[in-house]
Amino acid sequence: xxxxxxxxxxxxxxxxxxxxxxxxxxxxxxxxxxxxxxxxxxxxxxxxxxxxxxxxxxxxxxxxxxxxxxxxxxxxxxxxxxxxxxxxxxxxxxxxxxxxxxxxxxxxxxxxxxxxxxxxxxxxxxxxxxxxxxxxxxxxxxxxxxxxxxxxxxxxxxxxxxxxxxxxxxxxxxxxxxxxxxxxxxxxxxxxxxxxxxxxxxxxxxxxxxxxxxxxxxxxxxxxxxxxxxxxxxxxxxxxxxxxxxxxxxxxxxxxxxxxxxxxxxxxxxxxxxxxxxxxxxxxxxxxxxxxxxxxxxxxxxxxxxxxxxxxxxxxxxxxxxxxxxxxxxxxxxxxxxxxxxxxxxxxxxxxxxxxxxxxxxxxxxxxxxxxxxxxxxxxxxxxxxx
Amino acid sequence: xxxxxxxxxxxxxxxxxxxxxxxxxxxxxxxxxxxxxxxxxxxxxxxxxxxxxxxxxxxxxxxxxxxxxxxxxxxxxxxxxxxxxxxxxxxxxxxxxxxxxxxxxxxxxxxxxxxxxxxxxxxxxxxxxxxxxxxxxxxxxxxxxxxxxxxxxxxxxxxxxxxxxxxxxxxxxxxxxxxxxxxxxxxxxxxxxxxxxxxxxxxxxxxxxxxxxxxxxxxxxxxxxxxxxxxxxxxxxxxxxxxxxxxxxxxxxxxxxxxxxxxxxxxxxxxxxxxxxxxxxxxxxxxxxxxxxxxxxxxxxxxxxxx
Numbered sequence: 001x002x003x004x005x006x007x008x009x010x011x012x013x014x015x016x017x018x019x020x021x022x023x024x025x026x027x028x029x030x031x032x033x034x035x036x037x038x039x040x041x042x043x044x045x046x047x048x049x050x051x052x053x054x055x056x057x058x059x060x061x062x063x064x065x066x067x068x069x070x071x072x073x074x075x076x077x078x079x080x081x082x083x084x085x086x087x088x089x090x091x092x093x094x095x096x097x098x099x100x101x102x103x104x105x106x107x108x109x110x111x112x113x114x115x116x117x118x119x120x121x122x123x124x125x126x127x128x129x130x131x132x133x134x135x136x137x138x139x140x141x142x143x144x145x146x147x148x149x150x151x152x153x154x155x156x157x158x159x160x161x162x163x164x165x166x167x168x169x170x171x172x173x174x175x176x177x178x179x180x181x182x183x184x185x186x187x188x189x190x191x192x193x194x195x196x197x198x199x200x201x202x203x204x205x206x207x208x209x210x211x212x213x214x215x216x217x218x219x220x221x222x223x224x225x226x227x228x229x230x231x232x233x234x235x236x237x238x239x240x241x242x243x244x245x246x247x248x249x250x251x252x253x254x255x256x257x258x259x260x261x262x263x264x265x266x267x268x269x270x271x272x273x274x275x276x277x278x279x280x281x282x283x284x285x286x287x288x289x290x291x292x293x294x295x296x297x298x299x300x301x302x303x304x305x306x307x308x309x310x311x312x313x314x315x316x317x318x319x320x321x322x323x324x325x326x327x328x329x330x331x332x333x334x335x336x337x338x339x340x341x342x343x344x345x346x347x348x349x350x351x352x353x354x355x356x357x358x359x360x361x362x363x364x365x366x367x368x369x370x371x372x373x374x375x376x377x378x379x380x381x382x383x384x385x386x387x
Numbered sequence: 388x389x390x391x392x393x394x395x396x397x398x399x400x401x402x403x404x405x406x407x408x409x410x411x412x413x414x415x416x417x418x419x420x421x422x423x424x425x426x427x428x429x430x431x432x433x434x435x436x437x438x439x440x441x442x443x444x445x446x447x448x449x450x451x452x453x454x455x456x457x458x459x460x461x462x463x464x465x466x467x468x469x470x471x472x473x474x475x476x477x478x479x480x481x482x483x484x485x486x487x488x489x490x491x492x493x494x495x496x497x498x499x500x501x502x503x504x505x506x507x508x509x510x511x512x513x514x515x516x517x518x519x520x521x522x523x524x525x526x527x528x529x530x531x532x533x534x535x536x537x538x539x540x541x542x543x544x545x546x547x548x549x550x551x552x553x554x555x556x557x558x559x560x561x562x563x564x565x566x567x568x569x570x571x572x573x574x575x576x577x578x579x580x581x582x583x584x585x586x587x588x589x590x591x592x593x594x595x596x597x598x599x600x601x602x603x604x605x606x607x608x609x610x611x612x613x614x615x616x617x618x619x620x621x622x623x624x625x626x627x628x629x630x631x632x633x634x635x636x637x638x639x640x641x642x643x644x645x646x647x648x649x650x651x652x653x654x655x656x657x658x659x660x661x662x663x664x665x666x667x668x669x670x671x672x673x674x675x676x677x678x679x680x681x682x683x684x685x686x687x688x689x690x691x692x693x694x
Contacts, residue, residue, distance in 0.1 A: 027481065030474050030478055055480075060506065064467065064507055067467035067504065068473050070461075071471035071472060072474035074461050075479060077477070097464050204486075207456070207458050208452075208454065208460075209453075209461075209462070210462070212453070213445070215450060
């Protein structure tokens, strides 16, 4: 396999730069960036790229980084930023604004534990905090997927049937700083895949208002339209997969990625890089004759409820792994997925890898054994992975 | 709302379009309305885009999809005007458009919550004209103190009058060494429109500070707004100056520092009455500020008193 050795941060930056240049025949590329561990190297590399008809603005905060993207997008430019953890928390107000203004900003998040106390390691709690902000959210399992998902994210976000911002998630250090062989497409290929952005209603010339005051009945219509746009995601995504495959010769993964799931007695559901670990555990279990299977949730917003329900059908025992804790509740993915299984199926939640604990195949085998022994689901289990 | 209805609501944004249209929601006597009319007069054929953070100006625009403003306008989160304007300005520049991106923000969105993004955009010397219409109060939320509220003024959360001094916003912006920073008096329209035109036609970060009477917050007669500004200028309370590159300071209007002007300014606004602040209490701070201004302008003696 050909390719370059790249960290996911660099893969994301290269993807953003390729997408930025692809809009040189459109209204260009505008990015506002601010450093935070572990997403810094993405913004650093982006700042050092030559982007024809593109400006990367080094702003004074994450809040302003997203604001620059909002302004750039309102002016019809392709826009991108990256952040992490408390940076996303500080940015949150404008994260909401970008979505509610229906601006197709693309952001890469390096998932990091929220502090204090300060912890730079992987945890999905930061982007899950932004669950209800109206952004598309996709979680990646390897560096190639990060680069490919960034390119897909621009095409999805900018599709007139969608027009929503998109968040591409990759875990701190597990991906952000880990080098892996990554195929980098040519500019010509990306130009063929990503048409120039033609944003309807952009703020150029016409005396229109963007973000004007609304009353309940207008807001109801806006939310309904936003929700419907989310609903069109899966149909549009299939087209994007086809187009991507036609240009690049490989197919981006489905919104829910099954692994040896069809005949599984126990199904393990997860997001992000833990999905790769689970697949390894599945192979180990299968060698021992245990029928373990896996589902990796790649698209978290919109939530792939129908796809999950179909994959859960006939599966009696399901373990859901969360690298996050919704404090006072349990894992966020478990909370959303548990209602989709067959009546009487056991859906047990496990929170593991919190604060960056290293989740290994033996942890997955242990929790698979635990769910296999249960007659009924209990309270979500917080497992220690440790360093 | 059908496309045809939307089309009739949208103007061309061209110079024939008034900047502030009828049907806006501003109070009678609103200084910000007057300032917008000044900007509309100053812009002539120039194409501009407005960036408005949460403020009275945002509310004045009216409900979606209507707009009381005759130019492309984006309403932003409270602290983001200068950063959103940065993005818009880059998009315009990348496409070779001569559009002037103008932030139109109140004192809360400038002195307080917007200070970080304002300072950042000024430091980067973004190609933005930032206008702060300063009514010295959080007007939109019902009149709370801001860091622009003057010493002695009562607000809904400083009932006995604010204890602290007003920030020197022009000094803060000039310290960023931006190409142009000026204060604008609505009682001196020729000077005001000259400054607005100059600021519209310059490149880089330009900052205008407009004292905008707020009859609702100042508890003053709506018809007296312009007179109040004139008194603030005469008394020395509101210096009318311009600063080029943070270095060359010019005093544009020489006050007579009349005690009567300061007393009238205070007595015509009920916001100063609960604290019983008087001219004598304010005078030392005014004198101190003017000593600094004179030193910075290089004119220790006022121009009209030279031999």
